[in-house]
Amino acid sequence: MDKPSLLTIPDISSDGTPELAAAGLNTETNRYQLQIKDGSNRNITLSNITWPNRWDDVSFHVLDDMDGDGLADVALQGVNRTSGNHQLAIVNTKNGESITIMNLGSDWDSPPTVYQIGDTDGDGVPNVVVFGGKAGRTSMVTY
Numbered sequence: 001m002d003k004p005s006l007l008t009i010p011d012i013s014s015d016g017t018p019e020l021a022a023a024g025l026n027t028e029t030n031r032y033q034l035q036i037k038d039g040s041n042r043n044i045t046l047s048n049i050t051w052p053n054r055w056d057d058v059s060f061h062v063l064d065d066m067d068g069d070g071l072a073d074v075a076l077q078g079v080n081r082t083s084g085n086h087q088l089a090i091v092n093t094k095n096g097e098s099i100t101i102m103n104l105g106s107d108w109d110s111p112p113t114v115y116q117i118g119d120t121d122g123d124g125v126p127n128v129v130v131f132g133g134k135a136g137r138t139s140m141v142t143y
């Protein structure tokens, strides 16, 4: 993996120990990859999530439970090379299936900061807050 980022994932194996993940571009498969190892036994791979190599300026995030299965989810943030849109490609941590691709718009000056403050509108899905500069002015958007 090319310059992997390390992430801590809230427990998905139900043993009470958080898991460890390494994420980055797998140059052999030409896909972005996030591999989750069991926090108490790193020889065990719990999940191996991949995304196609269609984004630039990529980073990886651990999100609150976005699909209601009780487990935290993960996302790739990047700029779609085709559309120029900043996107969050959100994936189920355990089965690796796509939950949604959130379009954040193309008018950010640089990749915006993504964070979460819980379910602020009460629809049962945690909100995603995106913060950054647009044309030199600070902007914050809630999704």
Ligand SMILES: [Ca+2]
Pocket (backbone or CB within 6 Å): 011, 012, 013, 014, 015, 016, 017, 018, 019, 038, 039, 040
């Ligand atoms: Ca665990």
Ligand SMILES: [Ca+2]
Pocket (backbone or CB within 6 Å): 064, 065, 066, 067, 068, 069, 070, 071, 072, 073, 092, 093
């Ligand atoms: Ca989930």
